[in-house]
Amino acid sequence: xxxxxxxxxxxxxxxxxxxxxxxxxxxxxxxxxxxxxxxxxxxxxxxxxxxxxxxxxxxxxxxxxxxxxxxxxxxxxxxxxxxxxxxxxxxxxxxxxxxxxxxxxxxxxxxxxxxxxxxxxxxxxxxxxxxxxxxxxxxxxxxxxxxxxxxxxxxxxx
Amino acid sequence: xxxxxxxxxxxxxxxxxxxxxxxxxxxxxxxxxxxxxxxxxxxxxxxxxxxxxxxxxxxxxxxxxxxxxxxxxxxxxxxxxxxxxxxxxxxxxxxxxxxxxxxxxxxxxxxxxxxxxxxxxxxxxxxxxxxxxxxxxxxxxxxxxxxxxxxxxxxxxxxxxxxxxxxxxxxxxxxxxxxxxxxxxxxxxxxxxxxxxxxxxxxxxxxxxxxxxxxxxxxxxxxxxxxxxxxxxxxxxxxxxxxxxxxxxxxxxxxxxxxxxxxxxxxxxxxxxxxxxxxxxxxxxxxxxxxxxxxxxxxxxxxxxxxxxxxxxxxxxxxxxxxxxxxxxxxxxxxxxxxxxxxxxxxxxxxxxxxxxxxxxxxxxxxxxxxxxxxxxxxxxxxxxxxxxxxxxxxxxxxxxxxxxxxxxxxxxxxxxxxxxxxxxxxxxxxxxxxxxxxxxxxxxxxxxxxxxxxxxxxxxxxxxxxxxxxxxxxxxxxxxxxxxxxxxxxxxxxxxxxxxxxxxxxxxxxxxxxxxxxxxxxxxxxxxxxxxxxxxxxxxxxxxxxxxxxxxxxxxxxxxxxxxxxxxxxxxxxxxxxxxxxxxxxxxxxxxxxxxxxxxxxxxxxxxxxxxxxx
Numbered sequence: 001x002x003x004x005x006x007x008x009x010x011x012x013x014x015x016x017x018x019x020x021x022x023x024x025x026x027x028x029x030x031x032x033x034x035x036x037x038x039x040x041x042x043x044x045x046x047x048x049x050x051x052x053x054x055x056x057x058x059x060x061x062x063x064x065x066x067x068x069x070x071x072x073x074x075x076x077x078x079x080x081x082x083x084x085x086x087x088x089x090x091x092x093x094x095x096x097x098x099x100x101x102x103x104x105x106x107x108x109x110x111x112x113x114x115x116x117x118x119x120x121x122x123x124x125x126x127x128x129x130x131x132x133x134x135x136x137x138x139x140x141x142x143x144x145x146x147x148x149x150x151x152x153x154x155x156x157x158x
Numbered sequence: 159x160x161x162x163x164x165x166x167x168x169x170x171x172x173x174x175x176x177x178x179x180x181x182x183x184x185x186x187x188x189x190x191x192x193x194x195x196x197x198x199x200x201x202x203x204x205x206x207x208x209x210x211x212x213x214x215x216x217x218x219x220x221x222x223x224x225x226x227x228x229x230x231x232x233x234x235x236x237x238x239x240x241x242x243x244x245x246x247x248x249x250x251x252x253x254x255x256x257x258x259x260x261x262x263x264x265x266x267x268x269x270x271x272x273x274x275x276x277x278x279x280x281x282x283x284x285x286x287x288x289x290x291x292x293x294x295x296x297x298x299x300x301x302x303x304x305x306x307x308x309x310x311x312x313x314x315x316x317x318x319x320x321x322x323x324x325x326x327x328x329x330x331x332x333x334x335x336x337x338x339x340x341x342x343x344x345x346x347x348x349x350x351x352x353x354x355x356x357x358x359x360x361x362x363x364x365x366x367x368x369x370x371x372x373x374x375x376x377x378x379x380x381x382x383x384x385x386x387x388x389x390x391x392x393x394x395x396x397x398x399x400x401x402x403x404x405x406x407x408x409x410x411x412x413x414x415x416x417x418x419x420x421x422x423x424x425x426x427x428x429x430x431x432x433x434x435x436x437x438x439x440x441x442x443x444x445x446x447x448x449x450x451x452x453x454x455x456x457x458x459x460x461x462x463x464x465x466x467x468x469x470x471x472x473x474x475x476x477x478x479x480x481x482x483x484x485x486x487x488x489x490x491x492x493x494x495x496x497x498x499x500x501x502x503x504x505x506x507x508x509x510x511x512x513x514x515x516x517x518x519x520x521x522x523x524x525x526x527x528x529x530x531x532x533x534x535x536x537x538x539x540x541x542x543x544x545x546x547x548x549x550x551x552x553x554x555x556x557x558x559x560x561x562x563x564x565x566x567x568x569x570x571x572x573x574x575x576x577x578x579x580x581x582x583x584x585x586x587x588x589x590x591x592x593x594x595x596x597x598x599x600x601x602x603x604x605x606x607x608x609x610x611x612x613x614x615x616x617x618x619x620x621x622x623x624x625x626x627x628x629x630x631x632x633x634x635x636x637x638x639x640x641x642x643x644x645x646x647x648x649x650x651x652x653x654x655x656x657x658x659x660x661x662x663x664x665x666x667x668x669x670x671x672x673x674x675x676x677x678x679x680x681x682x683x684x685x686x687x688x689x690x691x692x693x694x695x696x697x698x699x700x701x702x703x704x705x706x707x708x709x710x711x712x713x714x715x716x717x718x719x720x721x722x723x724x725x726x727x728x729x730x731x732x733x734x735x736x737x738x739x740x741x742x743x744x745x746x747x748x749x750x751x752x753x754x755x756x757x758x759x760x761x762x763x764x765x766x767x768x769x770x771x772x773x774x
Contacts, residue, residue: 013398013450013451013452013453013457013460013462014452014453015453015454015455015456015457015458015460016254016453016455016456017227017456017458020226020227020456021227023365024227027365028365028373029364029365029366029367030225030226030227030257030261031225031261031362031363031364031365031367032257032261033261033314033361033362033363034363034365043337043482043483043484044482044483044484045449045482045483046449046450046452046464046465046466046483047450048450048452106365125227127229127384127388127458128460
């Protein structure tokens with residue numbers, strides 16, 4: 001079964017534990033400027049939204065890469081940047097419609113979410129369940145359940 | 159290693175920014191944050207200095223756990239000599255600013271002198287420079303943050319700024335970061351204003367600024383700590399759901415909610431301004447005041463309130479800038495803006511709170527000062543002619559107007575900006591100021607909770623709830639239940655709380671963790687992050703050392719045992735209603751014992767033996 005990161009912004013509190021976990025996983029530092037997942041605060045709406053790569057099937061970053069430095073991990077479905085191959089041309093950052101692949105000036109390479117080899121550190125660190133790692137075919141399960149709970153199954157009692 | 163070992167020294171007069179190595183001996187003796195910055199301050203300034211003199215210094219400081227995955231590891235403090243009290247001032251704030259400072263590679267920023275014209279400090283990792291802020295002077299905190307981000311084309315900059323309250327030297331002006339988190343008390347924002355320093359803007363992207371001494375042990379300890387927080391009723395349920403406002407109804411029912419300038423101990427409108435009420439749908443627009451809860455950096459509790467006002471409320475009807483969500487009332491603010499002056503309109507309280515954030519002033523001291531002014535008004539001492547307002551207790555209109563006038567220093571707002579001690583003294587009734595060392599009480603009655611009364615009287619920064627939270631044993635039964643009216647064992651318990659709190663602050667984590675965490679939960683996290691041996695015994699000694707260092711500073715500044723007192727109202731006027739009916743403070747019983755437990759003389763001075771034991 002393939003899994004997928006699932007984000008429920010309603011549960012996010014913007015504590016940024018996910019950003020620290022991601023930075024630690026990839027840079028051995030808590031400096032969130034290096035995180036591949038980003039929590040956005042929409043202050044006037046009182047909303048917090050974690051955002052990262054959704055691992056498109058038809059990944060435009062991968063298609064656009066002129067040196068074939070972005071490869072598919074067949075197990076996790078992640079599109080992974082091969083650092084030694086990446087030449088830092090940034091074409092992928094233009095191709096990606098979502099902005100979730102970004103250049104890292106200190107390394108001269110790009111970085112994006114690679115699902116941490118199937119154990120995403122962000123999901124593990126999230127204290128509220130806003131970020132989970134679930135069956136890729138059933139990311140809607142929680143929402144379906146929520147609506148199912150509202151279904152009137154016994155009109156006679158109303 | 160959890161320290162960056164770098165101190166940024168900014169001479170505002172000369173306009174220079176220089177780097178110096180952190181005094182690692184002091185880091186070992188005082189841990190970080192509150193303790194460490196206080197050590198720097200007391201070593202560098204004359205205790206008798208005028209807080210607004212360029213000779214006073216202002217220090218922004220992080221702790222070893224700031225900017226780490228330790229739960230709540232995002233705290234920073236601002237340390238200076240405070241203008242409201244004339245005592246040591248240390249105000250702690252959350253949000254994201256503190257961690258960013260650490261990511262940029264700094265443990266501490268020391269400001270000295272005063273700038274000849276308005277400036278802000280811009281820190282970009284190792285590069286620090288003073289930038290002209292004349293275009294920001296006169297602007298609010300919110301406008302300042304937006305302008306700085308736009309100007310530098312970087313939405314990821316973190317900003318801590320003063321509003322007009324700090325510029326106008328409101329004696330309880332705050333420094334506000336991330337729009338609604340504040341180093342709120344004791345007027346640290348006014349000192350910043352006196353230095354012509356409008357803001358500190360930071361962007362931190364370094365990955366090599368500091369390391370954990372033992373990463374594996376650090377993750378084991380912090381993950382264990384997070385589980386404890388999640389499983390605890392207060393930190394896992396109460397605080398995320400209701401915020402600190404979980405206390406409003408509890409404290410009121412216990413008869414410990416100071417009401418109308420401490421004339422009463424129960425407020426008939428408590429429910430209307432409670433955490434529960436924030437969840438209820440308003441009859442006017444069918445929406446609840448509370449939008450969501452929010453966290454500070456690294457915090458797995460997330461007690462913060464994010465509120466949206468009723469756009470039809472009279473205070474904001476024609477002011478669309480307040481129609482969006484922003485930082486809502488926490489318990490202390492709701493009490494001060496509400497019960498302390500008899501106002502039960504949650505929307506008005508939220509508006510006043512927005513203004514406190516927007517223009518940077520402390521809602522506790524402001525609200526309590528409104529309460530004192532209202533009492534003077536009801537006595538006929540203050541008149542409508544004098545203030546331009548009708549202001550009996552319970553007047554929502556007066557609260558709103560005063561909140562609008564204070565930061566700007568308009569009319570009577572100028573006197574409001576002095577705090578209740580100076581206000582009441584000016585009108586001949588100093589006894590009506592509900593303060594210790596000229597700083598206003600927070601939201602717990604010092605008669606109804608005897609231990610809190612003692613905590614206020616002995617607090618190094620004047621009355622506050624964040625230096626020895628005796629509410630824990632007296633109300634919540636943490637770590638043991640103590641009866642509110644009992645005095646036995648309270649001096650020793652208070653000392654333990656004060657020392658532990660100094661450790662928690664100095665580590666760079668939030669005091670609210672201690673609803674669930676004991677020292678045995680915190681110690682392994684510090685041990686794994688910091689080099690050296692940090693046993694529980696040593697940490698408590700560090701805490702005690704910090705407490706005594708602050709005390710020594712105050713004594714040298716001119717404070718004496720006479721200042722460890724409570725207003726006559728708490729000593730002589732019995733609580734009128736509720737379970738604590740008839741209570742007055744038994745401070746006279748507890749204080750001598752407290753001095754003894756502290757190893758101080760009967761005049762409240764650390765003995766030679768105590769000084770030697772602590773090395774201060």
